[in-house]
Amino acid sequence: xxLLEFEGKALLRESGIRVxxxxxxxxxDQLQTMxxxxxIKSQVPIGGRGKSGGIYVADTVDDAKEAYExxxxxxxxxxxxxxxxAEEAVQIRQELYFSLSVDRxxxxxxxxxxxxxxxxxxKVDKDRIRAINIDPILGLQDYQLxxxxxxxxxxxxxKVGLKQVIxxxxxxxxxxxxxxLEINPLVLDSAGEWVCVDAKIVVDDNLCxxxxxxxxxxxxxxxxxxxxxxxxxxxxxxxxxxxxxxxxAGLATIDELKSHGGTVRAFVDLGSLVYDxxxxxxxxxxxxxxxxxxxxxxxxxxxxRCDTLSEAIVNSLRDIPVVVRTRGKYEEEAREMLVQHxxxxxxxxxxxxxxxxxxxxxxxxxxxxxx
Amino acid sequence: MAILVDEKSRIIIQGLTGxxxxxxxxxxxxxxTPLVGGVTPGRGGSVDSYGVPVFDSVREAEQATQADWSLVxxxxxxxxxxxxxxxxxxxxxIVVYAEGVPAHDALAFLDYASLKNVAIxxxxxxxxxxxxxxxxxxxxxxxxxxxxxxxVSKSGTLTYEVIEVLKQIGLGVSxxxxxxxxxxxxTEYVQLLKxxxxxxxxxxxxxxxxxxxxxxxxxxxYIRQMKKPVVAYIVGQNAPRGKKMGHAGAxxxxxxxxxxxxxxxxxxxxxxxxxxxxxxxxxxxxxQDRNGCAITR
Numbered sequence: 001x002x003l004l005e006f007e008g009k010a011l012l013r014e015s016g017i018r019v020x021x022x023x024x025x026x027x028x029d030q031l032q033t034m035x036x037x038x039x040i041k042s043q044v045p046i047g048g049r050g051k052s053g054g055i056y057v058a059d060t061v062d063d064a065k066e067a068y069e070x071x072x073x074x075x076x077x078x079x080x081x082x083x084x085x086a087e088e089a090v091q092i093r094q095e096l097y098f099s100l101s102v103d104r105x106x107x108x109x110x111x112x113x114x115x116x117x118x119x120x121x122x123k124v125d126k127d128r129i130r131a132i133n134i135d136p137i138l139g140l141q142d143y144q145l146x147x148x149x150x151x152x153x154x155x156x157x158x159k160v161g162l163k164q165v166i167x168x169x170x171x172x173x174x175x176x177x178x179x180x181l182e183i184n185p186l187v188l189d190s191a192g193e194w195v196c197v198d199a200k201i202v203v204d205d206n207l208c209x210x211x212x213x214x215x216x217x218x219x220x221x222x223x224x225x226x227x228x229x230x231x232x233x234x235x236x237x238x239x240x241x242x243x244x245x246x247x248x249a250g251l252a253t254i255d256e257l258k259s260h261g262g263t264v265r266a267f268v269d270l271g272s273l274v275y276d277x278x279x280x281x282x283x284x285x286x287x288x289x290x291x292x293x294x295x296x297x298x299x300x301x302x303x304x305r306c307d308t309l310s311e312a313i314v315n316s317l318r319d320i321p322v323v324v325r326t327r328g329k330y331e332e333e334a335r336e337m338l339v340q341h342x343x344x345x346x347x348x349x350x351x352x353x354x355x356x357x358x359x360x361x362x363x364x365x366x367x368x369x370x371x
Numbered sequence: 372m373a374i375l376v377d378e379k380s381r382i383i384i385q386g387l388t389g390x391x392x393x394x395x396x397x398x399x400x401x402x403x404t405p406l407v408g409g410v411t412p413g414r415g416g417s418v419d420s421y422g423v424p425v426f427d428s429v430r431e432a433e434q435a436t437q438a439d440w441s442l443v444x445x446x447x448x449x450x451x452x453x454x455x456x457x458x459x460x461x462x463x464x465i466v467v468y469a470e471g472v473p474a475h476d477a478l479a480f481l482d483y484a485s486l487k488n489v490a491i492x493x494x495x496x497x498x499x500x501x502x503x504x505x506x507x508x509x510x511x512x513x514x515x516x517x518x519x520x521x522x523v524s525k526s527g528t529l530t531y532e533v534i535e536v537l538k539q540i541g542l543g544v545s546x547x548x549x550x551x552x553x554x555x556x557x558t559e560y561v562q563l564l565k566x567x568x569x570x571x572x573x574x575x576x577x578x579x580x581x582x583x584x585x586x587x588x589x590x591x592x593y594i595r596q597m598k599k600p601v602v603a604y605i606v607g608q609n610a611p612r613g614k615k616m617g618h619a620g621a622x623x624x625x626x627x628x629x630x631x632x633x634x635x636x637x638x639x640x641x642x643x644x645x646x647x648x649x650x651x652x653x654x655x656x657x658x659q660d661r662n663g664c665a666i667t668r
Contacts, residue, residue: 102555104555105584107478107482137486204473206471206473207448246527246528247528248524248581249532251529251581252529255646256649258608258609259646300531300532302509302531303394303509349536
């Protein structure tokens with residue numbers, strides 16, 4: 001999960017790392033008591049805010065209030081701000097890029113450092129970026145830190161402070177098990193202190209507990225709604241809704257459907273929800289709401305029961321053709337129940353795929369006749 | 372001979388008496404997988420519902436049973452500790468079944484395992500299974516027959532389907548190994564391809580991959596020098612870019628990591644690449660027909 005800047009900075013502050021004095025603004029009155037100039041920053045989950053007018057440096061309270069009202073309503077790449085952050089402006093003497101992340105390919109931690117701070121790191125020349133893999137068991141070594149800073153053009157006194165800041169950031173990265181901790185820019189201010197002027201932090205989804213505020217927010221998309229029920233759902237533009245258990249089998253089913261000219265309206269991997277009839281029905285309802293032309297259920301269970309699934313299916317039927325492939329415990333009972341309720345039921349993967357395609361062309365013909 | 376796990380393996384389950392552990396214990400006992408014990412701290416000295424001895428720690432289990440394999444069936448947030456305990460006790464092969472292990476936890480125990488020369492399958496692995504010998508996976512013993520096809524896969528559910536289509540043309544499996552669907556996993560394709568290359572029972576290897584990561588690309592470099600034929604299927608050729616379509620590991624971060632690109636790289640390395648699941652039996656069959664049982668390229 002990506003934290004917004006103000007959430008990320010709160011995390012840094014808790015870890016004893018310096019960020020600019022500031023606050024989340026919910027009423028313009030809060031802007032009255034700050035030390036000016038103040039930076040008004042839109043809190044959106046996407047980069048490029050500066051260029052889109054989402055960041056403004058205000059010299060006076062009136063100026064700041066005006067900017068607050070303007071930025072509050074400013075949509076950036078489709079996003080309205082979730083919050084507005086007001087911070088006292090930092091006098092910049094030098095700015096750096098710094099990040100820590102999980103390096104999947106090398107199975108190590110990765111530290112990136114560059115003197116080209118404040119720029120999009122993807123656009124910085126490779127030879128201006130220092131990359132160091134850190135062994136997750138040993139942690140950041142002194143020699144590595146020395147290597148990173150050896151040829152950097154930074155005053156000696158500031159280097160000492162910078163080492164401390166990097167140690168602190170590394171500590172927070174480890175303690176919070178962060179997937180990404182990116183400070184860009186990391187700024188040396190006029191008082192000779194290092195300050196994290198921006199923060200992009202990704203926390204591990206496996207460690208996130210949805211807070212009540214988030215749960216209360218109405219899900220706005222199929223993806224979010226299915227995610228809220230604990231499954232992965234993807235909405236696409238095609239005809240067939242595919243519901244499976246397991247990522248690999250699901251993708252293989254899509255490949256097979258496409259090889260016969262089928263297109264996918266939605267794909268849902270029920271995962272471990274296959275034990276919970278009621279939750280499954282909620283997911284199925286969401287899928288039907290997308291009005292697919294055919295729904296294909298493709299299930300090959302090793303542990304879960306087919307009859308739990310078939311009950312969920314027959315209890316949520318609508319006027320949309322349904323093809324079900326079941327393998328596993330109680331598969332025959334499941335198919336019997338499904339056939340009784342007018343579904344097409346089979347034990348074979350390929351049969352299910354071909355039948356789905358056939359129903360789809362039947363659907364097309366039917367509409368053709370009406371037209 | 373199958374690879375990795377067989378009737379001489381000595382397997383324990385960590386989390387034996389838990390919800391998941393119990394299911395595996397019952398199945399292993401029923402199907403004569405050499406399950407020699409299990410660990411549930413505080414319940415040492417007893418036996419579980421299927422007569423399997425319970426120990427308080429992996430070290431005690433190892434001392435009493437000379438266990439060399441562990442199936443870790445503890446919740447995701449307890450996996451790190453369980454794996455490190457198993458490594459410290461001298462276990463050499465570990466299957467991590469749980470999905471949702473934090474990345475930093477995986478980094479740490481994968482690093483420790485590689486330093487101690489321990490093979491980890493997973494996290495988020497469906498396990499390893501040599502039919503008729505030993506089953507340390509969630510595959511149902513009844514659906515898999517012994518034979519000469521080796522399977523190495525990231526996805527458990529896709530593996531079931533492949534076993535099914537091979538069975539329909541009368542082919543069984545030497546060993547099936549699932550690497551796991553997470554972005555950070557231990558054992559990779561290359562190690563298993565090496566084992567399969569030297570295994571007499573295995574005549575053809577089926578490699579099942581997905582978009583994201585570079586493991587299939589590393590595999591292609593090894594396939595280049597292999598004599599045994601490798602049939603490869605990369606799922607998700609039709610998955611839209613930038614959408615999470617399943618495994619956390621299947622997120623594409625560079626052009627090279629797409630299914631199309633992996634397919635091409637594998638093809639150029641000499642693998643027999645298919646585009647759909649239902650093409651696998653035809654290709655395997657034609658490879659078999661070409662040289663009878665002793666297939667070489």
